Amino acid sequence: MQDLINKKHLFKLSFVYSFLIIILICIPAYFYMQSEIQSYKYNQASQLEQQGLNIQRAIYDFNNSKSDIFYFPKSFSFNAYVYDKNDKIIYSTANKILNGNNAILKKYSLNENRLKAKTLLLIKELNFKKIYLKISLLTISMGIFVFISAYIILKQTITPYKKANSYLDRFFNDAMHEIKTPLGILQLNLELLEEKDKKAKEIKRSLNAVKTLLLTYEDIEYMMKQKRVSYTKEIVDFTIFLKQRVDMFESLAASKKMKLKREIKDNIFLEINRVELQRIIDNTISNAIKYSDESSEVIIRLNSNNEQIIFSVEDFGKGIKDTTKIFNRYHREESIKGGFGIGLNIVKNICEKNNIKIDVKSKLKEGSTFIYLFS
Numbered sequence: 305m306q307d308l309i310n311k312k313h314l315f316k317l318s319f320v321y322s323f324l325i326i327i328l329i330c331i332p333a334y335f336y337m338q339s340e341i342q343s344y345k346y347n348q349a350s351q352l353e354q355q356g357l358n359i360q361r362a363i364y365d366f367n368n369s370k371s372d373i374f375y376f377p378k379s380f381s382f383n384a385y386v387y388d389k390n391d392k393i394i395y396s397t398a399n400k401i402l403n404g405n406n407a408i409l410k411k412y413s414l415n416e417n418r419l420k421a422k423t424l425l426l427i428k429e430l431n432f433k434k435i436y437l438k439i440s441l442l443t444i445s446m447g448i449f450v451f452i453s454a455y456i457i458l459k460q461t462i463t464p465y466k467k468a469n470s471y472l473d474r475f476f477n478d479a480m481h482e483i484k485t486p487l488g489i490l491q492l493n494l495e496l497l498e499e500k501d502k503k504a505k506e507i508k509r510s511l512n513a514v515k516t517l518l519l520t521y522e523d524i525e526y527m528m529k530q531k532r533v534s535y536t537k538e539i540v541d542f543t544i545f546l547k548q549r550v551d552m553f554e555s556l557a558a559s560k561k562m563k564l565k566r567e568i569k570d571n572i573f574l575e576i577n578r579v580e581l582q583r584i585i586d587n588t589i590s591n592a593i594k595y596s597d598e599s600s601e602v603i604i605r606l607n608s609n610n611e612q613i614i615f616s617v618e619d620f621g622k623g624i625k626d627t628t629k630i631f632n633r634y635h636r637e638e639s640i641k642g643g644f645g646i647g648l649n650i651v652k653n654i655c656e657k658n659n660i661k662i663d664v665k666s667k668l669k670e671g672s673t674f675i676y677l678f679s
Contacts, residue, residue: 325454352410385426395419537576556593597620615678624666
């Protein structure tokens with residue numbers, strides 16, 4: 305799938321590059337076409353002049369001839385009309401006179417002759433189809449040549465970067481896999497130690513640090529896999545799942561002497577991917593804890609009406625300076641709080657993918673509320 309995306313991107317770049325080159329080619333091509341048209345008109349006018357001379361010579365030769373039959377010099381390229389002194393047609397090679405807008409014409413006054421012809425009119429119909437076809441084929445050929453050249457050049461150019469990216473991808477995948485196992489073992493053993501000695505602050509701090517690392521790990525893992533993995537939807541018991549995630553954050557909240565207040569309605573079900581729902585919940589609650597003051601509380605609500613499921617997290621911390629920027633990747637309200645600034649960007653992408661509406665309400669020094677509307 306990734307190779308297919310890369311090929312499509314490569315074709316798109318090649319097409320755009322070729323299109324721009326063709327636009328530039330069209331300027332000299334236009335002047336070349338005008339030059340060809342003028343050359344064609346001059347050539348046809350010369351041939352018309354030669355035909356006029358041939359016809360006049362034939363008429364004058366007929367004057368000196370003893371024959372009673374005049375053989376008119378015909379040409380499939382020109383239409384000829386012979387008039388008498390009263391401007392009546394004596395002879396013509398066509399039924400009607402062509403419009404002069406799309407033809408060149410030449411009129412000759414004739415001397416006295418046996419045909420009693422006074423005027424000769426020659427008309428040549430102009431046809432630019434061959435010129436237009438020639439220019440079109442030339443432009444298309446150059447466009448195809450430029451496209452193929454651009455594709456080959458771009459492909460050769462990105463190959464080293466593609467290989468490097470592939471190596472980095474494989475390295476990070478292997479590294480993430482190797483990191484997850486020891487983190488899981490650390491968490492499990494620290495939880496067992498905490499059960500044995502619930503008063504040991506060192507164990508609690510270590511366990512909270514591991515949980516924070518796991519949250520960061522899961523964000524990075526999701527960000528790396530989101531373009532390669534298809535996250536299928538399933539029916540999730542939102543109530544139970546949310547309670548489980550809140551339980552996980554209790555120790556992190558306790559480290560700041562904070563209270564997680566639950567207002568969670570029972571029996572709320574939602575069709576969504578479990579991993580994506582976890583990223584929304586975890587990032588929102590972890591940010592609420594991170595940016596709240598000590599000894600404050602975070603209110604976690606879940607309820608529903610006939611149309612929507614509403615999940616919200618309210619904190620009473622410092623508030624957000626600019627709510628329009630918080631979903632941008634790598635944006636952090638306070639650098640001293642740590643983090644990579646990718647959590648809320650992941651949340652935004654998941655919400656856009658699943659048509660989940662986000663509403664953020666915040667006041668400085670009063671707190672913030674993140675509201676998610678699941679339709």
